[in-house]
Amino acid sequence: MKIIYTDSLVVGAGLAGLRVAIASKERGLDTIVLSLIPAKRSHSVAAQGGMQASLANTVSGMGDNEDVHFQDTVKGSDWGCDQNVARMFTHCAPKAVRELAHWGVPWSRVSQGDREVIVNAQKVTLTEAKEAHGLINARDFGGTQKWRTCYTADGTGHSLLYAVDNRAISMGIPVHERMEALKIIHDGKRCHGVIARCLITGEIRAYVAKSTTIATGGYGRIYEVSTNAIICEGIGQALALETGVATLGNMEAVQFHPTAIVPVGILTTEGCRGDGGVLRDKDGYRFMPDYEPDKKELASRDVVSRRMTEHMRKGKGVNSPYGPHLWLDITLLGQKHIDTNLREVKEICQHFLGIDPVTEWIPVRPTQHYSMGGIRTKPNGESPQLSGLFSVGEAACWDMHGFNRLGGNSLAEAVVGGMIIGQYVADFCEHTSLNIDTQLIESFGQQIDAEINQLIDGNGTEKAITLKQEMQKIMMDYVGIFRNGAQLDQAVKALSELLMRSHNIGLTCKKRHANPELVDALRVKRMLKVALTVACGANARTESRGAHSREDYPERNDRDWLNRTLSSWPDENALLPTLTYEAIDVMGMELPPGYRGYGINNAIAHPDTQKRQQQIEQILTELNNPSDRHAKQAALMPYELPDQFKPANQRLFDNVDVKGDTAK
């Protein structure tokens, strides 16, 4: 087995992984990136709508800053996030957007003067300031108080990934494509790299490194219908899980996006609603204002997806051969707007539905979209259990999203998280040395060899693709938008049986090199373990928080459940994960639990909430300069950041007293 040594190993060439690799390389470290596919085809490229950062250039973003973005993120998470991390993130997001502009991202820009937009289905004129002309623009997205989502039409992920990958190429960072990481090399305390398999030749290689960063994206494809690319199968999470040491956080927190097209599940961006599109039922009636009078279509995604499902359950969905759906109406935005700002959506509608969204409504239904759960890390991105193992982006539970992430906060997490964690990874590499017994490396390589030999030479009778499809259906039917104990019990039982059956997989094609059947066989067992962490976590969490919605426990229960689920895998033969819980300390919160401002207001309070609220009031009254928001925040909840990111962000209208909504 070939052994390749490096300082900083990054598994995953999406936005998050590449950004960490750039940070390592900038610090002079030898850096290698592994990817299933060419970097520019990573799933980040599919992101449409935009990236949140509180630049406050546009008139509807005036008054925005880190504090407002922080509040939106914490409320969006249904108080499930790590508020320290949300602070690190919101502070650095404007810096990341400007850095990306410097690297060539053609952000949509503000044009001074009047422009007509659609707000709440009405034409409204916005007047952009002369001073803002040419600065980075922002659009409205769900769950935010300000227009904060920076965008390049509806191809934001494409622009970002191309710019970041081009930057990585210009720095000479090697991406080893078609290399699939299958096992983490570790000694129970320290991570030493991965064993990977070349998808073309079948060669098994060891990559041994000072730091190993898992940036493999989400696990959406454990579901039957998902907006995710087909490679988003959760193998990164499985890598960590199979160490038996590293934990996964909040795996039950799975987001359903309100507007994927029916039946195939391709996304139409939240930008459609952000720009003024509305949802209609079978009668053409705009129903969201009845459910959410304040935010309407722009409540956060978990809320809108549930409201849509409720409405369809009342018989208001449009019947189709593929089940009921609702309509997304963007006709009111007009051809020019759609052609310039939503052109990918238009093409998707034309190519996959044969309709023109300029004149016709789009059939949509909530569909699996995002993984809030992932490899649990500390705020510096490192696993609390395995030193040298880092994780970032959708693969990780860093945890800035809690139980629901806001639209536009994920691209931002990938680049901002990559920017910050990249520095911690580089620090780690600079202060550590490679010291590993080569026998340990060989033993992990032999485990993968043995697994492949068993599949090829054994006489198993199960088909990997069948097990995968059964798993995907179980997840869709029983671990979806609305969950209940009876169905979750069924899901756990059925998934465990599938896991048992996966030990008896056999192959029709016995080739060791490029062999999709072998790839599926290696993955499905891992995917099933990931699926079990989701189903078991959901079954155990007897409350509703963010995207985790229990019909039998409809309240958010801060008293008993203000915590993070940690899953680990006890041993190779186990059929269920072990769950433990990490408390979220209310007394350390800058923003104690409260009402989100949308959705149902039914939380059972945590006993410390009132105490912390009083403590905050006390701290604020004792401040010398209560109008200095940086001093205020530092007094309430100081947080760590690498030095270069600490300076305050500057905004065009910093010294202007902004009152209320400036739309006229």
Ligand SMILES: Cc1cc2nc3c(=O)[nH]c(=O)nc-3n(C[C@H](O)[C@H](O)[C@H](O)COP(=O)(O)OP(=O)(O)OC[C@H]3O[C@@H](n4cnc5c(N)ncnc54)[C@H](O)[C@@H]3O)c2cc1C
């Ligand atoms: C259709 C769609 C639209 C979206 N639009 C938006 C948006 O407008 N705004 C927003 O904020 N978010 C959006 N998101 C979410 C956002 O795009 C993703 O969360 C984000 O891009 C994930 O980036 P990442 O770097 O973590 O992972 P990815 O971009 O998924 O990259 C994962 C990488 O890991 C590699 N990999 C995976 N497994 C292995 C393995 N075992 N071995 C080696 N390599 C491996 C892959 O090859 C890939 O390079 C959207 C998501 C979807 C599905």
